[in-house]
Amino acid sequence: MNAERLVVIGGDAAGMSAASQARRLRSPDELEIVAFERGHFTSYSACGIPYWVGGQVDERDELIARSPEEHRARGIDLRMRTEVVELDVRERRVRSRDLESGAESWTPYDKLVIATGARPVRPELPGIDAAGVHGVQTLDDGQALLDTLRAAPGRRAVVVGAGYIGVEMAEALVNRGYEVTVVNRGAEPMSTLDPDMGRLVHEAMTGMGITMVGDAEVTEIRTGDDGRVRAVVTRDAEFPADVVVLGIGVRPETTLARAAGLPLGDHGGLLTDVAMRVRGPEAGGVVWAGGDCVEVFDLVSGRERHIALGTHANKHGQVIGSNVGGGYATFPGVVGTAVSKVCELEIARTGLREKDADRAGLRYVTATVESTNRAGYYPGAAPMTVKMLAERRTGRLLGVQIVGREGAAKRVDVAAVALTAGMTVERMTALDLGYAPPFSPVWDPVLVAARKAVAAVRATG
Template sequence: MSERLVIIGGDAAGMSAASQARRLKGPRELEIVAFERGNFTSFSACGIPYWVAGDVDERDALIARTPQEHQQRHIDLRMRTEVLEIDPRERRVRARDLASGAEEWTSYDKLVIATGARPLRPDLPGIDAPGVHGVQTLDDGQALLDTLGDTEGRRAVVVGAGYIGVEMAEALLRRGYEVTVVNRSAEPMATLDPDMGRLVHEAMTGMGITMVNDAEVTAVRTGDDGRARAVATEDDEFPADVVVLGMGVRPETELARAAGLPLGDHGGLLTDLSMRVRGPVADGAIWAGGDCVEVLDLVWGRERHIALGTHANKHGQVIGANVGGGYATFPGVVGTAVSKVCDLEIARTGLREKDARSAGLQYEAVTIESTSRAGYFPGAASMAVKMLAERRTGRLLGTQIVGREGAGKRVDVAAVALTARMTVEQMTALDLGYAPPFSPVWDPVLVAARKAVAAVRAGSAA
């Protein structure tokens, strides 16, 4: 008796699930059908800014596994085929072949929803004009590269200053553009506290990028040829030969919503720890993972939506193990992220000050300056480390790092400490790697922990 596993979405979460399930069960035991509406599978969306920058030579380098490779592994992958409806009562999905327009119902024993996220694209005048680009898909990346190749002008406006925004600012700067970043928040990188975002702001200004904060875009102005020529805010207008949108993403869950599946406060699907969709409608037969789900924030104690390829891959592994007859769970996240803009590295994990307040936590916050290597070692680069610890208990709540080479991945120490629910005092004793080319004798994370210990003590005495 063969079971049928149906997968909606051919990217990281969906195809990791397919591959893992196939590893556990052969084609006689488990039939796997996967629907992908686009032209590609298993590609690295996070790599697009580096392709645009020229770090990565060609599109195909970003493809981890092609449709053909999946098909060779006995996965019935149907490209350019869009699922239009999930019918959980009858356990079937309705899909349309985008070329022929033909529609067909496919029944499932188990279903994986891996529909990803869609970029925010506010309904503003001119937003769809030629010269305005998203950077979500490989097609988006190619279209942007085509525009950059066609355009004489050298002025670029990036809307949004999150990870995509700052990475695209670097990419365009390195391609010789005058770059303006227009950002609705007080500082870039709103995933950091504003005092740390300020450091990013100053560094980007130092790189020659024009930073416009606290500014809401009201329209994209177009020229006589209909192409984008400027980005307008309430107070100002910024000339643009090319406009890149990096305003964040929302879970792509319209199918799930229409099917009556449970969505969280951020619009993402809600699953249990095995990544199985909760509730009676799913009836234990539907799993979901990747950018379309919400995940438990282990520090905050609630669900969040975090679109990251590394989580999507983990979800896929967990789902694949479970639908393949094994057992695995995804316990949650602590909110780790790292990025860079030119030589500036930006990292964060855990809660920001406003998150801690929102979670009902009282905290002490400290910031220190240190270096990536022993101070006397060539290339020792400065970094700022901000650390939040719970008042009285001293439990680590979050860490943010802004610095140069060697700064970003230090956040992993805090990420593991958060997972283990360590106190900042426990952290001061951590046995981290030390040698002059790698760290000062007190690693910057430990320096921050020591200052946090002192703040917690002072706060407890008060």
């Protein structure tokens, strides 16, 4: 009896988690696993790249969880620097190209995993491909940026975009001793927050010496005679730059899937069922997908959304590997939890923003409180702002955003659990959270916000 063949496209979190889990469940005699990765690295923490660039992580290899050699030793035929350039779902095969030699070949599959990740948004602007302009998505990208920083003629950096990638790279460049300007299309940084909470991030970053420029649309990357970046130009101003980092966000990398006719959602990501199997007859019931190339179900709004996070990718891989390997697992959805930091400021959110609730047709109330991360009298107590959204009449928790200093970000996990459980804000006020003066006031800031949200719900009748 011939072994089935599993082909995996993509050698990072989702792809190699799927391959590894499938291998745990089925031996090489039962399941042959072939994986393709176009880059130089596998199974690495893309989320750690800003901290490697910023110097908090000393060596690139510290971000690598498992090398190609380790995967091969576990019975996975991993082909590095090999890009899949065509997907033929009717004949169940993929065409790959060796990026070193240019040689191409077809590989048939019985089961397929698409884990092609996401690509940085790179607007079509004059000078966008100039030397010194960097997107940051892979370890190769991080290495290229570090090489530029070491060779840059000056110490002026411009970050375009102020989402998670943008603020984290701003911190990295500050840590490298650069004079940093962040140019953002929106009025406030962190569009994943409501504007009033984004304003707190804006003020804190300005206080750290970062120049924040809002409501600014970049029109050109200006270069010198040597072809290197010299400035970022907007409609109203010009900002000198020796290096430019693009932090505009990412989009699902679904070029192969689109060409193969596989179903995509409104955000351009692949659509799957709860087992992470790609929907539709085109996939033939033997194609799975996970990681940054898929859309996920939002448990709060009931809609599909695209969220590029390593936590989701690894979970997707585990689910896919279990199902491909003959077991059973599901990924029911997300509530949209994310945390970040810029220098000493911690930023967190989960659930819906106001505009998300509006888009979903939900009626809601908001409550914002200012508190501290510790008892006010305890040394090191620092301010924290918590904003909470709750559904009118029912009081169901819809979302939480937190901006503050040490200890602020991970408090959002309490809200993430409450959202997943479908709790009301009134029910939250009775949560038995840990208390001691070094860790929290008697009333934790999340519970204070919940109490205020309860009052707002009651006031609406």
